[in-house]
Amino acid sequence: MGRKWTTKDQEEFLTGWGPRYKQASEKKNYMFFWDDLFSAWFIAFPEAVAADVVNIAPELWSPEQQETAQKGILQRKAQLQDWFRNHMCPDCRVDSPGYIRKLVKLHEQKNTGKHSRKATEMYSARFYQGSDTQKTVQKRLRDEAPRDPAGELIQETKAEKSSRRMKIYGAEIMAAWKGATEEQTSEVLVALDESRMRRMSEEDNDPMPDDQQE
Secondary structure, eight states, X not given: OOOOOOOHHHHHHHHHTHHHHHHHHHHTOOHHHHXXXXXXXXXXXXXXXXXXXXXXXXXXXXXXXXXXXXXXXXHHHHHHHHHHHHHHOGGGOOOHHHHHXXXXXXXXXXXXXXXXXXXXXXXXXXXXXXSHHHHHHHHHHHHTOOBOTTSXXXXXXXXXXXXXXXHHHHHHHHHHHHTOOHHHHHHHHHHHHHHHHHHHHHHHHSOOOGGGXX
């Protein structure tokens, strides 16, 4: 379960959120739980900041100072999510330092333009429907339809329109993923980790080949 990092007050605070976590687990929907928990946590236990910015308004911090503070918050959120897995979901335990590294790595990949196909798909599954990104895709699909020199629409086949839609969607969903909030990034990692755990569980339950059975 990793090295304990919480105080007694923090343990009591997190334990009090246990019933809500279990409800979210049953519904397989953690978005509102994490949003509410993070808000309550940082009000109750504000993150310490570097001594050189204690008396400076956050909006006046340098980009480097802001990045350091954001990474600290990101790591704390990962620790909080890991705490609930370790204490409320014994079958979903992960190594705390490793989980934090995965979250930070995913955050850095998103910001540098590198991407994981699975992460992008998971982001799309959770945030695309009804989003501004979906509206942009639909608008571009209309506005960028092929036209002849006179400006008249050229009739497309279903395959041609589908191919054009996928290219637009691919570009827009990648841009949206790169601009995802920390909460969205964190939720994507949670979903990826849960998916991995489900696959491992399914593999454990697969029947053994006849030649390996006793």
